[in-house]
Amino acid sequence: MNIVVLVKQVPDSGAERSLAGDGWSVDRSGGTNVINEMDEYAIEEALRLKDETGAQVTLLTVGPDHAVDSIRKALSMGPDAAVHVSDEAVAGSDALGTAKVIAAALGTLEYDLILSGAESTDGGVQVLPHLLAELLDIAALTGARKVTVEDGGLLVERQTEDGYEVLRASGKAIVSVWDTINTPRYPSLKGIMAAKRKPVTTLTLADLGVDAATVGRSGAATTVLSAEPRPARGAGVKVADNGDGGDQLVAYLTAEKFV
Amino acid sequence: MAEVLVVVDASGGTVRKVTLEMLTMARALGEPSAVVLGAPGTAAPLTAALGEYGAAKVYVAEHDDLDGFLVAPKAEVLAALVAEKSPAAVLLSSGQEGKEIAGRLAVKLGNGLLTDVSALDADGTATQSVFAGSWVVKSKVTTGVPLVTVRPNSLTPEAAPAAAEQVGVEVAVSDKAKKVAVVERVTAQKSARPELTEASVVVSGGRGVGSAENFALVEELADLLGGAVGASRAATDGGFYPHKYQVGQTGSTVSPQLYIALGISGAIQHRAGMQTAKRIVAVNKDDEAPIFDLADFGVVGDLFKVVPQAVEGIKNRR
Structure with a gap:
């Protein structure tokens, strides 16, 4: 079995994050870029299946040159190889543009199963698996908390707003996973050393046969009119509890008409 | 038209x-x-x-x-x-x-x-x-x-x-x-409380709540205000409250009229899920907790003293 894991380098959500001056894209120039946290669970799930079935695991990422640092870190967990699509023309792509690039890159790879995180901490659009499913004509099973590979198919438990669903699919599929699915492993020293020698293939849009005009800002079906940091919340009132903290709280809630 | x-x-x-x-x-x-x-x-x-x-x-x-x-x-x-x-x-x-x-x-x-x-x-x-x-x-x-x-x-x-x-x-x-068939659909027992993402009031508990049993206090305040109950990642990871109620980067994003954070320090992971709330109230014993930077009204104190007093106060007003 061949598994491709989609990984994304994002600004560390534990640090201040910003949009680039043009308002179109995430400012990724800072030093604090990490693998999207949810993607680590997708990598772990792929490695679990690799341990079980001997699957080949390839990472796929789209991002600027310095994304290679995150790729090496991810490889140290245990995947076999990585593909890095790096092209300035991709910058400013909307969700659909990004999906087109990923779909084209997947076209160059052998895969039976694609895994991704259920959400990214920067764009957070959640729609990517279904965009890819439409573009590649494969199954999409999103929000998985459990994945079982059966004969020629997949059984997935999907977390929903009302409870959970059990889904079955056959053929090629993309599955996005929640952080309840497993506990990602820490890279071992051996893994870190081995990661340095693992193959990382870098591809451009031309390599993929993607017309640069159909992606990036020029290909986007949406346009950004303005982007501003949300005004800071005004300083509030802070009181120390001297035995009447609860009463003061009720007084506040009453004044604000919540009680 | x-x-x-x-x-x-x-x-x-x-x-x-x-x-x-x-x-x-x-x-x-x-x-x-x-x-x-x-x-x-x-x-x-x-x-x-x-x-x-x-x-x-x-x-x-x-x-x-x-x-x-x-x-x-x-x-x-x-x-x-x-x-x-x-x-x-x-x-x-x-x-x-x-x-x-x-x-x-x-x-x-x-x-x-x-x-x-x-x-x-x-x-x-x-x-x-x-x-x-x-x-x-x-x-x-x-x-x-x-x-x-x-x-x-x-x-x-x-x-x-x-x-x-x-x-x-x-x-x-x-x-x-028809590539993905739904084999089974399991609906979790519906609580009488409003849904987390739709509620106009959300009362959440964090690490400071300390245990699953103590979440009863969070629930009591939420019920008095007709609100939903949420939890920080520390609380769900600690097994105090089910994961589906997590508010934050890796849980739900809520935008209620009133958000009450009890025993939540306010790490970015949590703030990401609630900072667009119209009014934010925090109770935390740590004066330096970052949640107070967001709070419209904050009480520095022991939530096990402050919240029961508030609960009594609200009951007395009715």
Whole structure:
């Protein structure tokens, strides 16, 4: 079995994050870029299946040159190889543009199963698996908390707003996973050393046969009119509890008409 | 007047509040028509509420395939309807399914998609929150019928009675859209509390609550205020409260009128899920906790003293 894991380098959500001056894209120039946290669970799930079935695991990422640092870190967990699509023309792509690039890159790879995180901490659009499913004509099973590979198919438990669903699919599929699915492993020293020698293939849009005009800002079906940091919340009132903290709280809630 | 399609988000025979918000929002762009996609019998219990909030028409697409397979059949039927009606815009809820249908629609129709929208102007300009509400972006769709997913609790629904004329939609689902079968659907026991993402009041507990038993205090305050109960990641990871109630980067994003954080320090992971709340109240014994930077009203103190006193105070006022 061949598994491709989609990984994304994002600004560390534990640090201040910003949009680039043009308002179109995430400012990724800072030093604090990490693998999207949810993607680590997708990598772990792929490695679990690799341990079980001997699957080949390839990472796929789209991002600027310095994304290679995150790729090496991810490889140290245990995947076999990585593909890095790096092209300035991709910058400013909307969700659909990004999906087109990923779909084209997947076209160059052998895969039976694609895994991704259920959400990214920067764009957070959640729609990517279904965009890819439409573009590649494969199954999409999103929000998985459990994945079982059966004969020629997949059984997935999907977390929903009302409870959970059990889904079955056959053929090629993309599955996005929640952080309840497993506990990602820490890279071992051996893994870190081995990661340095693992193959990382870098591809451009031309390599993929993607017309640069159909992606990036020029290909986007949406346009950004303005982007501003949300005004800071005004300083509030802070009181120390001297035995009447609860009463003061009720007084506040009453004044604000919540009680 | 131009027609605006509002894809109905409902649960257990009841229209979710976000649907009423979308019907209200849609009126800025044109005349709202609701679209119900589901198994036979889905639309009947929803129609009255849809009419009350301004649906001139209710397109009813009912077929077992819409329920028996994941998302793709709904997107297929909706794509055909959009192609036929050429609406001014299509509004869906920013929940899991709404976003997924919208994504598929964007590929099928080549249309622009804007997610997590909190306001929509008459000219189609949409307001979105990014980076968990720390940036405000205004965007517009430039290609095709705008596809917009609307974040719950973006506005207060306003009633505007309309005809809610039922219009049947023919459903023919291709094999291509039947790749993922729903084998079983397990509905968790519905709590009497409002849903987390829809509630106008959310009371959350964090590490400082200390144990699963102590969450009863959080629940008591939430119930007194008619609110939902949430939890920080520290609390769900610690097993104090079920994971599905987690508020934050890796849980739900909420935007209630009032958010009360009890024993929550306010790490970015948590703030990401709640900082667009209209009013924020925090109780924490650590004077330096970052949650106080966000709080409109903060009490530095022991939540096990402050909250019971507040609970008594609220009861006495009734």
